[in-house]
Amino acid sequence: MNLILKGLPNPKQAEFFCSTARHTAYGGARGGGKSWAMRRKLVLLSLRYAGLNSLLLRRTLPELRENHVIPLLRELSAVTQYNSTERVFKFPNGSRIKLGYCDSVNDVYQYQGQEYDVIGLEEATHFTEEQMHFLCTCNRTVRRDFSPRMYYTCNPGNVGHAWVKRLFIDRRYEGDEKAEDYAFIPASIWDNKVLLEADENYIRQLESLPEDLKRAHLYGDWDVHAGQFFREFSRSKHVCEPFEIPSWWKRFRSIDWGYNDPCAVLWHAVDGDGHVYTYRELYVRCMRADTVAQKILELSCGENISYTVASPDMWQKRGAILKNEGGFEGESIAELFALSSVPLTPADNSRVSGWQRVRSFLADAPDNTPYWQTFPCCENLIRTLPLLSFDTHNREDAADGEDHAPESLRYALMSRPGTSKQKPIIKQAPYDPLATEKETGSFLSLN
Numbered sequence: 001m002n003l004i005l006k007g008l009p010n011p012k013q014a015e016f017f018c019s020t021a022r023h024t025a026y027g028g029a030r031g032g033g034k035s036w037a038m039r040r041k042l043v044l045l046s047l048r049y050a051g052l053n054s055l056l057l058r059r060t061l062p063e064l065r066e067n068h069v070i071p072l073l074r075e076l077s078a079v080t081q082y083n084s085t086e087r088v089f090k091f092p093n094g095s096r097i098k099l100g101y102c103d104s105v106n107d108v109y110q111y112q113g114q115e116y117d118v119i120g121l122e123e124a125t126h127f128t129e130e131q132m133h134f135l136c137t138c139n140r141t142v143r144r145d146f147s148p149r150m151y152y153t154c155n156p157g158n159v160g161h162a163w164v165k166r167l168f169i170d171r172r173y174e175g176d177e178k179a180e181d182y183a184f185i186p187a188s189i190w191d192n193k194v195l196l197e198a199d200e201n202y203i204r205q206l207e208s209l210p211e212d213l214k215r216a217h218l219y220g221d222w223d224v225h226a227g228q229f230f231r232e233f234s235r236s237k238h239v240c241e242p243f244e245i246p247s248w249w250k251r252f253r254s255i256d257w258g259y260n261d262p263c264a265v266l267w268h269a270v271d272g273d274g275h276v277y278t279y280r281e282l283y284v285r286c287m288r289a290d291t292v293a294q295k296i297l298e299l300s301c302g303e304n305i306s307y308t309v310a311s312p313d314m315w316q317k318r319g320a321i322l323k324n325e326g327g328f329e330g331e332s333i334a335e336l337f338a339l340s341s342v343p344l345t346p347a348d349n350s351r352v353s354g355w356q357r358v359r360s361f362l363a364d365a366p367d368n369t370p371y372w373q374t375f376p377c378c379e380n381l382i383r384t385l386p387l388l389s390f391d392t393h394n395r396e397d398a399a400d401g402e403d404h405a406p407e408s409l410r411y412a413l414m415s416r417p418g419t420s421k422q423k424p425i426i427k428q429a430p431y432d433p434l435a436t437e438k439e440t441g442s443f444l445s446l447n
């Protein structure tokens with residue numbers, strides 16, 4: 001085959017090329033030659049294994065075109081046939097590289113039933129964990145000479161930050177995930193001598209980024225996550241020791257409904273000063289509405305719940321409601337809950353003001369504790385709230401991702417008066433019999 005592929009891999013890229021792990025991630029910072037390495041790896045595999053079927057994905061079409069379609073056309077046009085409708089490069093040995101994108105969350109399902117020996121996820125943190133899991137189900141082969149592989153490139157930040165960090169940086173494995181299946185080859189701009197020599201400004205641009213972005217994008221620091229929506233959330237401040245909730249405190253619940261997506265139910269209590277404590281969560285998937293209602297009643301046994309706010313989409317009449325969601329044609333999920341003795345109130349779903357409300361509850365009240373805290377048992381809320389990212393199209397909004405528990409919290413706090421409307425807390429001065437009345441008065445100011 002008369003193909004000249006220009007450029008040699010740098011040592012980190014060579015390490016990436018040599019990895020045969022089931023899942024290999026490369027990069028972790030900007031400019032480390034990630035896209036180059038991903039493209040080149042798939043081409044080399046296609047040449048080495050005749051009839052290999054690969055899929056290369058980016059989140060959006062413009063990114064896909066810019067990063068892969070155009071460079072691959074330049075590199076491969078002499079030896080491959082390109083079908084622009086299907087976006088497939090066909091090699092003379094029968095190998096194919098298909099290029100795709102998954103703009104909306106459900107776009108991955110177009111690959112249902114398809115089989116790829118190799119799948120490359122470029123900028124893997126732009127994909128949700130659900131999308132990654134689904135794509136793994138398409139990564140299978142009947143070949144005997146090749147076992148299926150997934151390749152990932154990544155930078156910190158975005159909706160997939162948590163799962164990429166868990167699997168490749170923290171190496172925390174769940175269920176049937178095995179540590180030996182995951183390899184990570186870190187690379188940064190300093191590993192990419194070609195770019196350093198060709199564009200001296202690039203590193204200066206990275207150095208002049210705001211501190212958080214610089215740590216993430218230049219140094220590949222996964223602890224700050226670029227684009228994090230709730231920077232102010234901190235475990236030490238917002239997760240409190242559980243305590244017995246006084247019986248006179250108002251209690252209420254909030255629900256973000258989902259059947260295929262998780263359904264997030266939260267229980268909250270309000271003290272006399274307007275602090276809200278989230279004290280319980282129910283986070284379930286694929287559970288019928290009547291079963292969820294039943295669980296809610298069991299968990300709330302003996303508690304006086306004032307009201308339950310819930311996602312307004314639960315009032316939609318469904319043409320043909322799925323039987324497994326527990327209802328009949330024409331019934332709404334809210335009706336199903338009401339029939340199961342959990343009457344609901346539609347939540348205020350204004351997203352931007354809702355997130356602002358959450359932000360204001362994360363702030364300190366005059367008594368120096370935050371307006372909102374959660375008990376440690378609300379694990380999914382604690383895990384997903386700090387993972388929310390900014391929507392790149394609307395900086396006031398959060399991006400899609402695993403946002404079910406945060407949405408439930410948003411509905412809850414929108415049902416409460418805003419923090420600015422809450423009555424100020426007047427701290428009683430310590431009793432000092434020697435203090436004059438005037439001096440004591442100064443203690444009674446707002447604190």
Ligand SMILES: Nc1ncnc2c1ncn2[C@@H]1O[C@H](COP(=O)(O)OP(=O)(O)O)[C@@H](O)[C@H]1O
Nearest residue numbers: 007008009010030031032033034035036194195
């Ligand atoms: N081994 C290499 N040989 C030649 N050019 C390379 C090599 N690795 C990367 N480059 C070039 O360096 C630049 C940055 O690489 P790229 O893969 O886009 O980085 P990243 O995706 O990590 O931001 C691109 O112009 C790319 O073509």
Ligand SMILES: [Mg+2]
Nearest residue numbers: 034035036067
């Ligand atoms: Mg890139």
